[in-house]
Amino acid sequence: MLKLIRRVLVVLLVIYLALFGLTKAIRYPEPIAAIKLGLAPASKTPDLMPSHYIVAAPTTFAPWKNGNSETVQSVKYDGKRITFDEFLAKTQTNAFLIIRDGKITYETYLNGKSEKTILPSYSVAKTMTSLLIGQLIDEGKIRESDTFVSILPEFKAGTSFDKVTMKDLLDMNSGVGVSDNYPSGPSGWGVAIAQMYASTDLNWWLMQNRKMREEPGTFPEYRSVNTQMLGLVIQKVTGRLLADEMTSRVWQKMGADYDATWNVDVFKGHEKAFCCFNATARDYARVGQALMSGDPQIASAAWKKRLSTPVVTLDYGWGYGAQMWHPYPGINLMMGLHGQYIYQDKANKTVIVKLSDLPTSADGIAPKIVSVLKQIAEKNY
Numbered sequence: 001m002l003k004l005i006r007r008v009l010v011v012l013l014v015i016y017l018a019l020f021g022l023t024k025a026i027r028y029p030e031p032i033a034a035i036k037l038g039l040a041p042a043s044k045t046p047d048l049m050p051s052h053y054i055v056a057a058p059t060t061f062a063p064w065k066n067g068n069s070e071t072v073q074s075v076k077y078d079g080k081r082i083t084f085d086e087f088l089a090k091t092q093t094n095a096f097l098i099i100r101d102g103k104i105t106y107e108t109y110l111n112g113k114s115e116k117t118i119l120p121s122y123s124v125a126k127t128m129t130s131l132l133i134g135q136l137i138d139e140g141k142i143r144e145s146d147t148f149v150s151i152l153p154e155f156k157a158g159t160s161f162d163k164v165t166m167k168d169l170l171d172m173n174s175g176v177g178v179s180d181n182y183p184s185g186p187s188g189w190g191v192a193i194a195q196m197y198a199s200t201d202l203n204w205w206l207m208q209n210r211k212m213r214e215e216p217g218t219f220p221e222y223r224s225v226n227t228q229m230l231g232l233v234i235q236k237v238t239g240r241l242l243a244d245e246m247t248s249r250v251w252q253k254m255g256a257d258y259d260a261t262w263n264v265d266v267f268k269g270h271e272k273a274f275c276c277f278n279a280t281a282r283d284y285a286r287v288g289q290a291l292m293s294g295d296p297q298i299a300s301a302a303w304k305k306r307l308s309t310p311v312v313t314l315d316y317g318w319g320y321g322a323q324m325w326h327p328y329p330g331i332n333l334m335m336g337l338h339g340q341y342i343y344q345d346k347a348n349k350t351v352i353v354k355l356s357d358l359p360t361s362a363d364g365i366a367p368k369i370v371s372v373l374k375q376i377a378e379k380n381y
Helices: 001-027 031-040 043-050 086-091 124-138 166-170 193-196 200-209 225-238 244-249 281-293 301-309 360-377
Strands: 050-055 074-077 080-083 092-101 103-109 260-263 278-279 319-323 323-326 331-337 340-345 352-358
Touching: 031 043, 043 260, 050 244, 074 086, 074 360, 080 086, 086 092, 092 281, 103 281, 124 166, 124 225, 124 244, 124 278, 124 281, 124 301, 124 331, 124 340, 166 225, 193 200, 193 225, 200 225, 225 244, 244 260, 281 331, 281 340, 281 352, 331 360, 340 360, 352 360
Parallel strands: none
Antiparallel strands: 050 260, 074 080, 092 103, 092 352, 260 278, 319 323, 323 331, 331 340, 340 352
16 A cells, blocks of 8 residues: 555656646746646735735825715616626626715625725736836837837747737737637646746747737737737836836826735746736726826826727727727726726716626626626616
8 A cells, every 4th residue: 555655656746747847848837836826716816926016105195085875776787687786796796896076986895805905907907008108108218100029129030020019019909829718727728828827937938929810900809918018018118117117107196095016927027917917996996087087197198098099899899999998989998807897987977996706717798797887887777
């Protein structure tokens, strides 16, 4: 029996060492860390990757005010009228805020979360990245017509990859052949998008994934690689970490209540610009409010217009432009893979934040959830 146990342990050790060598070769976390990351619910992932800190303002110079408290009794979801509590539970909500005319009218936290809990944004991070790009364009440090390789010539491929512009990246129209076909769990982590998510060396990853599927500017499709390339541009142009740029350009200027984090490949390396920004629900609401109200410190009038203008049509037939979704006319939406939403309705002076733990397989229910956010924004519930 002892011999059998020894043999099993030896086999397991050999397998682990082989996997360890493989993960090192493809710039992945070590096997156990990779498995934990693949199996964790969305709200647990910020602590499973290294991160850089985004520092809040020394004092909150614009504390939230409470408006007239509102109660949402029921909503129409997936063709049925259900109670609002049922909706929150069905869509695995961790935090839900309603801001009307700059004041909190509804705020709830579930599953042990609170006002101080830092929660992941997933692709809401794309709009955060766009805010930094917009400021650099306003300052004349980059132009939308600039090619990616004119800023980062080490990535020249001798193909149409070299023609990809900032505009192509902003509008998901680059043609770079990395689809957002996320797998479920660690078993599918050979997929390029999953490798980018877990990568411990994003420069190396991009070098391996410069193959083009279409010519730049000819085929819009939602691909997170575009935003990661924008993140590398920001870092090159400023010579600073994205987290430091976000601290000085956005977080402190808007009076964030709490520090935030941005997950990275390695400490002092590259932020995962496409996915991994983490903050409290109230501070996500601050971003939405600053954009909706037109705070020029966060986004100039020109960049606000760019963010508010659909340029291409992507998933669900929704408009998209400059890393912002447009599900309905006049609506700006920041949206993440696992049910993260910052819904901005300027006509009704309303911002709604919903942060969730939906599985990857639930990605297609976004239109049903956003229809509920529309009902609430318009008080049509």
